[in-house]
Amino acid sequence: METSIFKYILRYSRKEQVLILIATVLSMPLVYYSLEIPKLIINQAIGGDGIPASILGFDVTQISYLLILCCAFLALTMINGGVKYHLNVYRGVLSERMLRRLRYDLYSRVLRFPIPHFKRISQSEVVPIITAETEPLGGFISDAFALPAFQGGLLVTYLAFIFNQDVFLGIAATAMYPLQMYVIPKLQKKVNELSRKRVLTVRSLASRIGEAFAGNTEIRSLDTSKYERAEITGRLGSLFEIRKEIYKRKYFIKFLNNFLNQITPFFFYLVGGYFVIKGQLSLGALIAVLAAYKDLAGPWKELLKYYQMKEDIRVKYAQIISQFHPNGILDAPLLDSDASGRQTLQGALSSNGLSYAEDNGVKHVDGISFEIPVTRHVAIVGPTGGGKEDLARLMARLIDPTRGQLKLNGVNVAGLSVAQVSRYISYAGPGAYLFTGSVLDNIFYGLKNHPRPADTAIDDANAERVRLESRRTGNSAFDVDACWIDYKTAGVEDSGELEAKAIELLSVVDLDRDIYELGLRSKLALNPNAALEDRLLQARHRLSDELSRGDLNHLVELYDYSRYNTNAPVAENLLFGVPRDSATTVQDLINHPYVQSTLAKDGLLDELILAGRNAAETMVDIFSDLPPGHEFFNRFSFISSDDLPHYKLMLGRIEVDGIESISDEERQQLLSVALMLVPAQHRLGIVDDAIQQRLVEARHRLAEGMPAELTALITLFNSDVYSGESSVQDNILFGKLAYGQARAEIRIGELIRSVIDQLGIYRDIMRLGLSYDVGIGGAAIPVDQRQKIALARALLKETDLLIVNDAISVLDTDTELKIIAGVQQLRRNRGLIWVLAQDHPAAGFEQVLTLEKGKISKRSNGSD
Amino acid sequence: MSMIEEVEALRNIPLFSSLDDSRLKLLSFTSEWVVYQPGDNLCIEGEKGEEAFVIMEGDVDIYVNTKSGPLLVTTHGAGEIVGETAIVCDVPRTATVMAATELVVLKITKDVFMQLIEGCPEVAVAVIRELAMRVNDGVRMALRDAE
Known part of the structure; x- marks a missing residue:
C-alpha cells in the first residue's frame, strides 16, 4: 500500500481534490460580497450617502435602493448556503468513499496474510484498526489539499497587500514566522512520538481485553480477576499519562503560537509608528496594514491547526499500514x-x-x-x-x-x-x-x-447504483446476494442433486443420525410449510395405526380428548395443551381467573389442593432424612430442599387447624405440587381414577368457554392440527412415551423412522435438521x-x-x-x-x- | 402399582427387609419400575453399567460369553438382585442378563444404591453376603471344571 497518506489520497482522489479546490476558490467572491453588501446597506441605503441615481436605466429612490440591496443580500446568502451545502456533502461523500476503499484494502490484505502470521497477531488489535482507527483519516482526506491551499492563498494575498504598502512593515508582520516554523515542528515531533505510543497502548489494551473474553473460564475458575483488573489498571494508567503529556505539549504549542502572534503588533506599533512620525508612511496606510494583519491571523491559525492535524493523521496512517505488511504476504493476483x-x-x-x-x-x-x-x-x-x-x-x-x-x-x-x-x-x-x-x-x-x-x-437501477459505487471505491464487484453455489464444484448438476449428495455425505461422516434428530427436534413455527405439516399429520395417524397393528400400544399413551393421559402431568391433562412459548409458564395459565373459577365451581380446586397436600406429605416423609441440598431433591422431589422446612410447617398447621388455616399463597403452592404429578411415573396413588375422571370433565368444561386471550397462550392438543410450536417428533408422536417400558424410546424411535420412510419425508426431516443454526x-x-x-x-x-x-x-x-x-x-x-x-x-x-x-x-x- | 403396594413388595425382599418405611418409599420413588418382554436384555456383558435390578416378578437368565458362544450360567427369580457387581465394583458388566419371562424389575441407579448402602449397614452386609456367595459359587464351579 502507499507509504504515506498523501500518496494514497492523490492516487485515488486526485480529480475530486482538484474539484474541491476549484469550488472553494470560486466560492470566495460570494463570501466576499455577502460581507460587502451589509456595509453598503448601512453606509449607503440607510445612511443615504452615495445612492446611485439609476440602476440599469431605472430610477432609484432611497427606499427602493434599500429593497434592492436587501434582496441581493438575501439571494447571496441563499446561494452561499447552497454552495456550502453541496460542497460539504461532496466532501463528506469523498471522505466516506476513501474510507470505504481504505477499509476494504486493509481487509483484503488480512485475507492475504500468510497463515502462520495469524498466530502472531491479535484479532482484537486488528479489528479496531480497520473499524475505529481509520475513522479520523476519513475526515482529514477531504481537507487534505483544499484547506491548506485556500488558507495559504488567503495568507499570501494579505501578505502581498502588506508588502505592497511597505516592505519593512511586511518584514515586521512576518518576523515571527521563521521562529514559529522552526520551533513548532520541533515541539510537534515530541507530540507525534507520544501519539504513536498512545496508539500502541490502546491496541495492546484491546488485545488484553480480547484475552479476557477468550480466557473467561480460566479467570473465573482460577480467581485471577483481581490480577486481570490490576493489569488493565496499569495499561489505563499509562494511557492516562501519555494523554496528559500530549495535552501539556499540545496546549503549550498553542500558547506559544498565540504569544508569538501577539508579539507582531508590538513591532507594528513600534516600526510603523516610527515611520509615521518620520513622515515616511501615512497614518492611513498603517491603519490599513493593521487591519490586514488582523485578517492575517485567521488563516495563519488555521494553517497551524492543519499542520498539527496533518502530523497526527500521518502518524496514524503509518501505524495502520505497518500492521498490514507482514513478510510473505500472498500476491494479490x-x-x-x-x-x-x-x-x-x-x-x-x-x-x-x-x-x-x-x-x-x-x-x-x-x-x-x-x-x-x-x-x-x-x-x-x-x-x-x-x-x-x-x-x-x-x-x-x-x-x-x-x-x-x-x-x-x-x-x-x-x-x-x-x-x-x-x-x-x-x-x-x-x-x-x-x-x-x-x-x-x-x-x-x-x-x-x-x-x-x-x-x-x-x-x-438501484442495484446498478450500488455496483457503480462499489466499483469506484475499488470494492468487490460481486453481489453477496447473487447465487454463489457452484454445482460443478461439487460434481452435480442442480440443487436437488446437491442436496442428495450432501445428505449422502452426512452418513459418510457419521452425522446423519445427529442431523435427523435435530430435524425431529426442530419446530416449524418460524418457517411454516403447509405441505410438510400435512405429511407429518399423516405420519401421526400412520404411527397410531402401526402402534395398534404391532400391538405396541403399551409403549405410548396417545393424547385423547376423552381420556386421561397418565403419563402426562395433571396440568397438561387439565388444559389438554401446553404453553405456546417459553414466556408463559403452566402456573400462569392455571392462575388465570377463568381457570380458577371453573375449577372452583364443583370443588375440584379443593380436591387438587388436597392432592397437593398428600403429595407434599409424601415428599416430606421421603426426603426429610436426606441432608439439605442433596442432589436427589433436584432429580426427584417436587419440593426443593430450601422449601422443605416451610412445607413441613405448613403441613403441621393443616394437621392441627385444618386446610382452611393456610394462606392463598400456600394454597397456590400446594396446587402447583398437584399440577406436576404424573400418575404413571410417580405412582403415589394420589391422582386416582376418580380424580382423573373429574379432571377430564373439567378439561371439557374449560375448553367450552375458554376466552380468546387464554387460547392464544396455549397450544391445544388436536389430533387433526399440526402445532408449529411443538417439535416435529412431538407432533408425530402426539402423546407421551409410557413410563417403565423397557426400550420404549428406542422402539418408538425406530417406528417413527419407518413411518417417515414410508411417507418419503426422510429428506424433509434432514432438511429441517440441516437448517439448524450453528451459532x-x-x-x-x-x-x-x-x-x-x-x-x-x-x-x-x-x-x-x-x-x-x-x-x-x-x-x-x-x-x-x-x-x-x-x-x-x-x-x-x-x-x-x-x-x-x-x-x-x-x-x-x-x-x-x-x-x-x-x-x-x-x-x-x-x-x- | 401404587407406592403402598410397591413398598409392600419391597419389604418382602430379604435384601430390603431391614429398611424402615421412609427408606423403602425413597427407594421406590427414586427407582424406575420397568417392564421387560421375554428376550429383552437388561444388560450386556462388557458394557458400562450404571444400575442394578431387583426382580419383582418373573425370571431372568444369566449368560456369560465363552469361546463357544453364550453360556447359560444360572437363573434368578423374584426377590433377587442382579447387576449389582458392576455398580459396586465399578467394572463393566460381568454377564448378560436376559428376561426369561415377562418381567417387572426395579431399576436402581448407582447413586440411589450407594445412598442406600451408606445410610443402612444392614443392606451393605446383605449385599456383601450376596457377592461373597457368588464368588464362592464361581470358585466351586471353576474347581469342578478343572477336575
Missing part, C-alpha cells in the same frame, strides 16, 4: 484470479528437500523428499509435533516451505493461484471453524468461490459435530486430492475408524492423505509415512 478449465490432476505430488521452519528457526519439517502418486491413499503418522501437521499444511499450500519445493505433477505449487490449488486439493484441518448460519450453509461454504454469471447481472463460530453445536461438518464440507468439493489433517481428533476410535473407512470408499481411485495419531492402525491406506522430528523415519506399504 494469486488470490484474485479464478481457476478456469480445470483438468484432472495427473502424476504425483512430489518434493525434494522440503523444509519448513517457524520464526524461531526450529525446523518442523526438515528436508523431506517424497513422491506420492495423486491417486494414492496415504497415511501420515508420528508423534504430535513431529512435523506431520505442518507437512499436511505444506501439501495444501496453506504455508510456504522455507526451503525446497513442492510440486504437483511437476509444477511448483507456489506458483499456483489459491483458486487452482483449491480446485485440485480439499483440506480439512483440526480447527473445524464454522461460520454463522445453518449446518447446510456451512456444508455448502466451500462451493462459494465465484458467483454464478447468470445471476450477477440484475437490471435494476457464532459453531458454538451452538458440540465440537464433534463441528468436526464432522467441516469434513463433510471438504468432501463435498470434487477434488483430486483430499488432505485430512487430524480433522476428526475429538471423535472416539470406533467412529473415527468408521469415518476413515467411509471416506476411503468414497475416494476410491482419487487421492487421499490423512494425518493420524501416533499409534493409529492406519488400516486401508496404501502407504504409511512416519514423521519424527521433522524427518520421515519410516515408509511402509499399507496394511491392506
Whole structure:
C-alpha cells in the first residue's frame, strides 16, 4: 500500500481534490460580497450617502435602493448556503468513499496474510484498526489539499497587500514566522512520538481485553480477576499519562503560537509608528496594514491547526499500514484470479528437500523428499509435533516451505493461484471453524468461490447504483446476494442433486443420525410449510395405526380428548395443551381467573389442593432424612430442599387447624405440587381414577368457554392440527412415551423412522435438521459435530486430492475408524492423505509415512 | 402399582427387609419400575453399567460369553438382585442378563444404591453376603471344571 497518506489520497482522489479546490476558490467572491453588501446597506441605503441615481436605466429612490440591496443580500446568502451545502456533502461523500476503499484494502490484505502470521497477531488489535482507527483519516482526506491551499492563498494575498504598502512593515508582520516554523515542528515531533505510543497502548489494551473474553473460564475458575483488573489498571494508567503529556505539549504549542502572534503588533506599533512620525508612511496606510494583519491571523491559525492535524493523521496512517505488511504476504493476483478449465490432476505430488521452519528457526519439517502418486491413499503418522501437521499444511499450500519445493505433477505449487490449488486439493484441518448460519450453509461454504454469471447481472437501477459505487471505491464487484453455489464444484448438476449428495455425505461422516434428530427436534413455527405439516399429520395417524397393528400400544399413551393421559402431568391433562412459548409458564395459565373459577365451581380446586397436600406429605416423609441440598431433591422431589422446612410447617398447621388455616399463597403452592404429578411415573396413588375422571370433565368444561386471550397462550392438543410450536417428533408422536417400558424410546424411535420412510419425508426431516443454526463460530453445536461438518464440507468439493489433517481428533476410535473407512470408499481411485495419531492402525491406506522430528523415519506399504 | 403396594413388595425382599418405611418409599420413588418382554436384555456383558435390578416378578437368565458362544450360567427369580457387581465394583458388566419371562424389575441407579448402602449397614452386609456367595459359587464351579 502507499507509504504515506498523501500518496494514497492523490492516487485515488486526485480529480475530486482538484474539484474541491476549484469550488472553494470560486466560492470566495460570494463570501466576499455577502460581507460587502451589509456595509453598503448601512453606509449607503440607510445612511443615504452615495445612492446611485439609476440602476440599469431605472430610477432609484432611497427606499427602493434599500429593497434592492436587501434582496441581493438575501439571494447571496441563499446561494452561499447552497454552495456550502453541496460542497460539504461532496466532501463528506469523498471522505466516506476513501474510507470505504481504505477499509476494504486493509481487509483484503488480512485475507492475504500468510497463515502462520495469524498466530502472531491479535484479532482484537486488528479489528479496531480497520473499524475505529481509520475513522479520523476519513475526515482529514477531504481537507487534505483544499484547506491548506485556500488558507495559504488567503495568507499570501494579505501578505502581498502588506508588502505592497511597505516592505519593512511586511518584514515586521512576518518576523515571527521563521521562529514559529522552526520551533513548532520541533515541539510537534515530541507530540507525534507520544501519539504513536498512545496508539500502541490502546491496541495492546484491546488485545488484553480480547484475552479476557477468550480466557473467561480460566479467570473465573482460577480467581485471577483481581490480577486481570490490576493489569488493565496499569495499561489505563499509562494511557492516562501519555494523554496528559500530549495535552501539556499540545496546549503549550498553542500558547506559544498565540504569544508569538501577539508579539507582531508590538513591532507594528513600534516600526510603523516610527515611520509615521518620520513622515515616511501615512497614518492611513498603517491603519490599513493593521487591519490586514488582523485578517492575517485567521488563516495563519488555521494553517497551524492543519499542520498539527496533518502530523497526527500521518502518524496514524503509518501505524495502520505497518500492521498490514507482514513478510510473505500472498500476491494479490494469486488470490484474485479464478481457476478456469480445470483438468484432472495427473502424476504425483512430489518434493525434494522440503523444509519448513517457524520464526524461531526450529525446523518442523526438515528436508523431506517424497513422491506420492495423486491417486494414492496415504497415511501420515508420528508423534504430535513431529512435523506431520505442518507437512499436511505444506501439501495444501496453506504455508510456504522455507526451503525446497513442492510440486504437483511437476509444477511448483507456489506458483499456483489459491483458486487452482483449491480446485485440485480439499483440506480439512483440526480447527473445524464454522461460520454463522445453518449446518447446510456451512456444508455448502466451500462451493462459494465465484458467483454464478447468470445471476450477477440484475437490471435494476438501484442495484446498478450500488455496483457503480462499489466499483469506484475499488470494492468487490460481486453481489453477496447473487447465487454463489457452484454445482460443478461439487460434481452435480442442480440443487436437488446437491442436496442428495450432501445428505449422502452426512452418513459418510457419521452425522446423519445427529442431523435427523435435530430435524425431529426442530419446530416449524418460524418457517411454516403447509405441505410438510400435512405429511407429518399423516405420519401421526400412520404411527397410531402401526402402534395398534404391532400391538405396541403399551409403549405410548396417545393424547385423547376423552381420556386421561397418565403419563402426562395433571396440568397438561387439565388444559389438554401446553404453553405456546417459553414466556408463559403452566402456573400462569392455571392462575388465570377463568381457570380458577371453573375449577372452583364443583370443588375440584379443593380436591387438587388436597392432592397437593398428600403429595407434599409424601415428599416430606421421603426426603426429610436426606441432608439439605442433596442432589436427589433436584432429580426427584417436587419440593426443593430450601422449601422443605416451610412445607413441613405448613403441613403441621393443616394437621392441627385444618386446610382452611393456610394462606392463598400456600394454597397456590400446594396446587402447583398437584399440577406436576404424573400418575404413571410417580405412582403415589394420589391422582386416582376418580380424580382423573373429574379432571377430564373439567378439561371439557374449560375448553367450552375458554376466552380468546387464554387460547392464544396455549397450544391445544388436536389430533387433526399440526402445532408449529411443538417439535416435529412431538407432533408425530402426539402423546407421551409410557413410563417403565423397557426400550420404549428406542422402539418408538425406530417406528417413527419407518413411518417417515414410508411417507418419503426422510429428506424433509434432514432438511429441517440441516437448517439448524450453528451459532457464532459453531458454538451452538458440540465440537464433534463441528468436526464432522467441516469434513463433510471438504468432501463435498470434487477434488483430486483430499488432505485430512487430524480433522476428526475429538471423535472416539470406533467412529473415527468408521469415518476413515467411509471416506476411503468414497475416494476410491482419487487421492487421499490423512494425518493420524501416533499409534493409529492406519488400516486401508496404501502407504504409511512416519514423521519424527521433522524427518520421515519410516515408509511402509499399507496394511491392506 | 401404587407406592403402598410397591413398598409392600419391597419389604418382602430379604435384601430390603431391614429398611424402615421412609427408606423403602425413597427407594421406590427414586427407582424406575420397568417392564421387560421375554428376550429383552437388561444388560450386556462388557458394557458400562450404571444400575442394578431387583426382580419383582418373573425370571431372568444369566449368560456369560465363552469361546463357544453364550453360556447359560444360572437363573434368578423374584426377590433377587442382579447387576449389582458392576455398580459396586465399578467394572463393566460381568454377564448378560436376559428376561426369561415377562418381567417387572426395579431399576436402581448407582447413586440411589450407594445412598442406600451408606445410610443402612444392614443392606451393605446383605449385599456383601450376596457377592461373597457368588464368588464362592464361581470358585466351586471353576474347581469342578478343572477336575
